[in-house]
Amino acid sequence: MNALASRRRHPAAIALLLLLGLFVTGGAYAALAPKPAVAAEASSDQIQQGKQLFLQNCATCHGIGALGTDEGPSLAGVGAAAVDFQMGTGRMPMAGPGIQAPRNVPSFDAEKIAAIGAYIQSLAPGPAVPDAKYTSGEGGDPGKGGMIFRTNCSMCHNSAGAGGALTRGKYAPSLHNVDAKYIYEAMLTGPQSMPVFNDMNLSPEAKADVIAYLKTMHEEGNPGGMALGSLGPVSEGLVAWIFGLGILIGAAYWLGQKGA
Amino acid sequence: MTTHEFPDADSAGVVRLDEGHHPGDGKMPAEFENPGLPPHVHRMADHDEAGAKRAERQVAGLFGLSMLGTIVAMVGYFAFSTEHRSWVPGLGHVSTTNLLLGIGIGLGLLGIGLGAVHWAKTLMPDEEVVEMRHPMRSSDEARAGFAEVMRDGGEKSQLFRRPLLKLSLGGAMGLFSLPLLVQLLGSLGPLPRNNLDVTFWDGHPHEGEDGKQHRTFEHPRLVTDPEGIPIKAADVTIGSVYHVLPAGLLPNADGEGGLEHGQLEEKAKAAVLLMRLDPTEFQDTPGGKKAKEWGHDGIVAYSKICTHVGCPVGLYERTTHHLLCPCHQSTFDVTDDCKVIFGPAKRPLPQLKITVDDEGYLIAAQPFQEAVGPSFWERG
Structure with a gap:
């Protein structure tokens, strides 16, 4: 205490006090800063x-x-x-x-x-x-979206959005039950093997059309019956060969059986 | 050995067929007897009138099922609109009309078939009957008689005596085949001329003064398919893919213009895929250098029509820069001028040389320098 008191008239004391004052004021201002900060x-x-x-x-x-x-x-x-x-x-x-x-x-x-x-x-x-306005697909035109989808997307993702194979073990995933926001973001950013479809290529409206098309496809379902994965001739052929031929073989066996 | 257990076989030196397999002395019997047909087993319906009656009812029931199915099909057709859906376990929401038509017509046909087979198996005679085969050849007299009649007819009609009749009849019949042939060849359509060598990138097709088709190259802009929006080079970011057509083929973004006749034929040849790569990613091969040179700042344009059988090659992997054809898995390497690296295609995809115009939009610098799509006879 005495040491401090004896030096209170030291020339440096003023400068030190000033510095302390500034520090406290600045600190207090920072602590009580208004909302934007x-x-x-x-x-x-x-x-x-x-x-x-x-x-x-x-x-x-x-x-x-x-x-x-x-x-x-x-x-x-x-x-x-x-x-x-x-x-x-x-x-x-x-x-x-x-x-x-x-x-x-x-x-x-x-x-x-x-x-x-x-x-x-x-x-x-x-x-x-992206803004939720476009990512929900609300107000999109499914017909126009279908045209855009078939030109830009269907070669990898299949015209029903069921996905498909790429080279060397890579694949385009199925688009069923994917949140519309993620479909939009995938077009925007081009994840993994997928190319980018930026807003100049497919405008936000066009992307909303594509999402509306996929939504409509999903809601419409398959009025013709079993979709068999929407994979086309591979799964359809498999079912035809196994069940169709199986029934024919069974019928031929029954016809050839002796007696009633 | 055990042969003494079978005294008959042992004594005759013959293995008896009704004794099954047993060790013999290795000799074959001198002659097998024809075992004939097994004894006929009569069916229930053959000797039991009640059984026959039941079979009759079963057959009638199956035919009745067929009638029911047919009625279901007709009701399904008339009673429900094509929009009507019904929920079926395992199938989900399906068109009611389709479902009832399928089930109804299926049952209709199946009932007739099953009924007929059941009828044949239970009630129609099932005794085996042996009928010996007879020679098919006619007797010598009949053959000689036929030849005589033919010769006689020829003589009496004076066909041999008057060759003019023979020749003119042959000529008339031969000529009559020509209209059929001419129609067949004529309906194959006009000659292809150079249609396989030129695309819409060469310009609008128009009739020249000489009556032939001409095209004038006018540096068409690259526009998006299907929206028809011109593409600025700056908008094509790295990793982007644009599906491109020449301007003027489809209606533009405002729905105006577009080719009126033969739009699909032109579109099928002119489809182009536009990609942007980092310019350093092109390979240091003659092909890679040419690809970069024919592009613009890493943006390259290639024909989308596979050189194998013409499927649209649209599967672009932006990490590997492979272009894959979905039909037969031909794979093209974009970094090496779309060289074939896998699959049945034999030629690389033709590249479209591009540049930019004053406003920064991508345009074609020249038309395709080779025919797009699969090989053809005159391609050379």
């Missing part, structure tokens, strides 16, 4: 949370800083929409190394996926999670 803080919090989650769950393959490794591609510029699609459909984190990540039960809730999306989006801008 708080909101900005929360967003950067989300990015921070996303970064933490990324480092824990994704960085093994995609690398620290998401620039990619031999195991996984760089995520710079893929955008929050790609994250939402890959994690929302359970494709990422990948259960094990393989030629293609299959659809799975999502391992993260929407909030965490949004946080990781915000982090990836903060690295380099990419397509954001």
